[in-house]
Amino acid sequence: MAAPGHQRAHRAGPLPTGGGATRRRLDRPGHPRLPLPQPPDRHDVRLAAATHATGGPAGAAGAAARGEREGRLAVGWWRQHALADRPRAEQAHTARIVLAGIDGSDAQVLRTLPRFDVAGYDADRYQAHAPTGAPAWSDLPDLDRALVIDTVRDGFTDGVCDGVAACCAALLDTDVSDDGGRQ
Numbered sequence: 255m256a257a258p259g260h261q262r263a264h265r266a267g268p269l270p271t272g273g274g275a276t277r278r279r280l281d282r283p284g285h286p287r288l289p290l291p292q293p294p295d296r297h298d299v300r301l302a303a304a305t306h307a308t309g310g311p312a313g314a315a316g317a318a319a320r321g322e323r324e325g326r327l328a329v330g331w332w333r334q335h336a337l338a339d340r341p342r343a344e345q346a347h348t349a350r351i352v353l354a355g356i357d358g359s360d361a362q363v364l365r366t367l368p369r370f371d372v373a374g375y376d377a378d379r380y381q382a383h384a385p386t387g388a389p390a391w392s393d394l395p396d397l398d399r400a401l402v403i404d405t406v407r408d409g410f411t412d413g414v415c416d417g418v419a420a421c422c423a424a425l426l427d428t429d430v431s432d433d434g435g436r437q
Contacts, residue, residue, distance in 0.1 A: 320383045321370070321406035325413020328368035332414070333421055336366070349422035356419050367414050370407040 336352075337345045355363020377391035380402065384391075394402065 316383065316385050317402055317405040318409035318412075321409025321411075322413035322416075323409075324406075325368070325370075325410040325415075326417045328410070328414055329417030329421060332368055332418055337421075337425070345425055349425045353419060353422045353426075356415050364415075367418055370410040372403060372407065375403050375406065 336348060340348070352363055352366075354360070380391045391399070
């Protein structure tokens with residue numbers, strides 16, 4: 255036979271769950287909820303590190319802009335191989351799939367877009383676009399070289415995604431105009 259106190263506690267019902275009492279106390283005036291700290295954005299961390307690696311904000315911004323410019327050039331290649339010389343309906347279908355894939359970060363779609371050539375990024379490519387006062391490629395430690403490459407690659411990826419999305423949107427806009435508003 256169980257102890258009588260144990261049975262009474264059991265009959266009293268379950269203990270409150272979910273922390274309701276605690277939540278009510280925290281929501282009262284004078285007990286504000288504090289937001290949880292958020293991890294820094296990966297892009298911001300890389301840009302800050304590349305700022306240090308390239309000798310200042312102009313160098314990091316220049317590295318990202320250089321990558322974005324190269325990414326936008328790669329969009330022309332993508333357009334030629336993915337859309338050119340195809341029937342209009344197939345172009346529109348491809349554009350819808352690619353736009354949805356970019357918006358949804360669909361890995362299958364993103365794999366079809368041009369990618370940054372890490373192996374091709376070397377001292378010559380760095381020096382051709384480095385701002386005045388930036389350290390020479392040979393003077394950068396391996397970590398700083400990697401940060402510069404990551405910044406250029408992020409810019410390239412942003413340029414490709416933005417350029418392909420703009421290309422697809424423009425194609426679909428002209429598709430709607432040509433069909434009198436129907437798709």
